[in-house]
Amino acid sequence: MATRENLLAMKNLRILVASALLCFLDAQAQPPLSYPSGPLTADQVAEQVYTSAHGGLVQNAVSKGKQGEVPLLVNRVPLEGRRPGRKPILQTFDTYLNHHPQDPALRSLQMAILTSGKAKGTGLLFTEYADEQRSSNITMWLPALRKIRQINEPSYEDVWFGTNLTYGEIVLRKPSDEIHELLEETVFDSCLDAMMLTEGEQTRYTKGLPGPQCGHKGKPVYRLKSTTKFENWWYDYHVSDIDMNTFAVYRTVYYKDREKIKTVFVDWQSLDQPDPRITYPRYIYAISHADGRDSMVYVPRSTIELNTDLPDSFWSAETLKAYVQ
């Protein structure tokens, strides 16, 4: 029966503007955290992970399609809904992240523009304020309407851009939201899974998706257990394997009622910066174990530029309006 449409409509609009792919090279303009030395506590590991994963170590970052290579998001329906010939849902996008805007009132500026499909040209500008009490703000450009709309900040549990990841996992969750426990220091002992499409699911855009990554096998990792402080939350805790050198999280397994519910694999790769913590996620692959729903974000290295000379004024509604033209 159904009438879920309005529920969905609401959620969809919100998620679009809220998530907007701004986050996987996200930066929370904090003072750069120095590279640690000596034994670390669980909380210190979590802090390092947060800083590294959220791009707080660079001035700005751009991911833009070029030379036939584009950042690509692939969403596949649950196993039950996969029928012969059904292709995954694809979306290409460009992102522009400014982690250190000159205006002291601002914490960060992030911009994403959809570059394909029916929503092509739709742009989002995410403004985060230095005052933590002030909610973030999203400006959305709707090309067919020639309109700018302002939308409020999403919640932790909102799904991120139609994937099986939440906005909390990608952007909002802070180390202080969880209790961390260092389980062990060990060696990462397996390959990272990736989305494996059948021949019938392949299109010209997905042919180049990377397969499982085994390059991290044998690297020393922290195994960190993080238990949420939220009551009645969608997970009880997660266990993460964290590179002891780069603080990149290769694998995170979520548990609820002792059941494994979701695993997220991230193929963090070096950007050849002096600080080893400055990495980029070549791909993120998340699979929900209950229904087999999975999502993958692929960011080719060639699309990434760091510390460009774009002025702060670039992050504006005017840029969104003019971007696709």
Place this chain on the structure above:
Amino acid sequence: MGENDYTRRYARFMLRHRWAVIFLLFAATIVAAFYVNKIDLRNDPDSLLPLSNRYIATNLYSERIYGMGNLMVWGVKVKDGDIYQPWFIRMLIDLYRDVSHLEYANTDNFIGLPSPRMRNLGLSAQGTLDFTRLIPGNGLSNDPDELKAQMAFLRAGLERHLVMEPLLIYYEDADGNKCELLDGDGRITNASIAHVHAQCMAKGTFIVGDFGDSMKEHHLEWIAAVQTLMADYQARYGERVEFLISGEPYFLATMVRELWDKAWLFGISLLIVLVVLWYQFRHWSCAVLPLLGVGMTIVLTLGLMGYTQFRLTTMMMLTPMLLLAIGIGHAMQITRRFMQELRHCGDPEIAAEVALSRTMIPAALSIGTDLHGFLAISFVDISFYKAYAYFGIFGMSTLILTTTTLIPLLMVTRPPKLHNHEDQRHWEARLAVGITKMLTGRLKWIPVAVVIGVLWGSAHYAELGRGVSAILAGEAGRKDPEIARIQDEFDIMPGAEKGIHYPRAAFKDHYALGDWFGTGGEVQTIAQLDTLSRMMPGVITANMVIRSKSGTLPPCDAGAWDKTGERIIGPDKCFDELNDPPRGIFNDATVLNALSEFEDWLRAHPNIGFTSSFVQFVKTANMMLNAPPGAEPTEHMNLFAIPTVEHTSANRYAYATPDDPDYLPDPNAAVQLYNGILLASAGSGELDSFVNVQNWDEGIIVAFVNTMNPVKAHQTIVDIQNYLAAHKDDPGMRKLRVGIDGGERIVLPGSEGKTSIVTVDTIPGRAAIGGFLGVTEATRDVAFEEWLQAPAATSMTVFAMTAIMFRSWLIAGILVSLCFITLMSQYGLGGYMTSIQEWSANLAFHVQVALSIAMGLGIDYGVYVVARLREEIHDAGHSWRIGLYNTLNSTGSAIIISVVVLLGSLIPLMNTELANLWSVSLYIGEALVLDVVLALMLLPLLLYWFKPRFVFAPPPKDRAGVC
């Protein structure tokens, strides 16, 4: 070689090898017993009707492609105050979590206030669009101030939720009447909402859940879990909250549960049969052995059901009870004959040989006529008709071995001792004397008058006169739609409704056992459904599958481009979602607008409470994104629309831009933008319940229908079809088609592999509609096909069989005439049930199965009477009076005892909460009682008046007994 030679040889052979025969029969029964627990009793209505029916194909298509095939509804109504109380919302959150974690739950498809998709449609404090969850994901706060704010936010969010509020919130005025959020035209307006919020109180809400098909294989465990859960909530909150539950899975599982719960009734039934048999024979062996023989037949039949894994419904419980009833009749004939011969000769072996040889032919012929009723329905393309037919034929056939043959063999093995008190019962003689006096005197017109009365009453309730008049009205009368309908459907008995009220066909609304035992006679399943029907916009759905007329391109595979990136399969052959211009009717504003108008019309229909479709997404997006900045979107509900040129021109204030006051968005570009945003934002697969996001060329509209009355349900379908026919050439509508077409081949995915269907165009020119409304209409169509056809086929085979049996057209004609009288009485019963709106027993398709079965079974009595009259008249030297007396004194009393046994065996079927077993039992019981009256009172008169040679010709040879 005469017939007696064959039967004698058969009897001697069996007696000679009796231990082998007994051993083989018992061995087969034991083997069959091991398969009884493998019976696939899954009660799946989806498999009842032929998939080639366009309604059924459309329904299956909508379920398999768009889901929501096994819906459940939980209603919670607060007894004091409104729903905006923290304890109530906390309970609702818990209930939502618990039911959505039941086994087989499709959690993503659940709808309710605590759903993660239940969002605000308003502005934040900063004036930005706000889509926060109405109930926080981790529940309500314990901080009083925060809690107060959360409750206020929930209330405000719901009260401006123009789509979910009408579906999920039940409003009641001070007098306890339901308040409607939609206005008289089916539209939601600021005025209609304001009126309800001012005058009414939110008293209840609903959780709608969806469950997977695999649940059907674990009915009993599943319903036990549901009942345990609800009992827990009832115990904790029952004083403050009224809990209601309904839905197809619950219904079907409850039916299976009910059978198990009332299994003890079958014991009562067997006891009655045992007592009757003992009363008749005064020998325990004569009471036990017939039950043993019939029991073996039942076990063999149930074993075959288990072995074949035929999908059965609860209605199949009729089969063992019919086998019991009919089998006991045959068992009594052979037992009675054995005892007669034993008294006559004193030698059990001779008695057995004579009894077997004498009874074999009439028993075989009688079973042969029984089979005809089943044979006729085996050709009807309805799975449970076929199941009745196949297993009925098998079971009936085994009776010749397990009763007629086995009982004398067992009697020989352990013969009963004869006593003086085994004389005939006095009532038999009194009955024979009374009826003989009546039929040979002036009172013989009494049975004639009774039959005329029955026919008149039946014609009256079935409205035969109105039907015939409408048929005779010809073309001139067709201006009256009812006359046109009667002509089109050849509904010569319009008083007997053939449509089905599915819930009432499944369950009675009241049952006597509950009253007797003081547990309440109201059937809760129906009571809760009725309450939910009053509270919700509708508890059954009509699914309109919308597809393009022009056809759909497949998505491009990787091979559509060569290695250099050149496209080698063009956009005329395949579609590239990222680069090709948008296509598909759901990217076309004229189509969306046409569908929007269609939905508006649906919502204004008196029998439709609400609708849902992807169009509502698009309209919501249009309103949210075009309402002036800083204004509450729901204050601009005029923008809840498809942005056609007409709409945007009329609402220029919302669409013009500061840079260009004359700017109006291109309608197609605007809806494509909304579609793109919705697609990019929804979780993968989340839009699959509404639209095909691969090709954008098909989707579904779900209408919630607020009636299950078969007459109104049919009218609703006709109205929808008429609307679609009248608007088929409108802009937008001309690009689409609704439902599966006739002659179309569809391949559907399923848990047990693909299903390939080729439809038959049974409703040319009309749109096929799915959902429960569509299934209801398909059932009605099948009923109209069969209500005359199946009995006609049965009567033809019965006529042929009796003509061959008695070598007399006249006798065959007389017997079939009696069948028609019985049939007419059943139509009359259907008419009467319709007149009192007893939808458990109108002439719906599940009841119609009784017509053919009763015809086949009822003819037995006539056959026995004709055969016996022939014997007795000759033995009495052609004295009609003596021959008639002797016939009634022997066969007549046996027939009456058979009917008593049959009615006794119907007790368990009549006294569960299940309506289908009750109604079929009622029709068969009524028919057989009338058959007895006709066989004992009218048939002798007709034979006397028409004097067929078979009865009154010279006596046959070899009438002498063995002794």
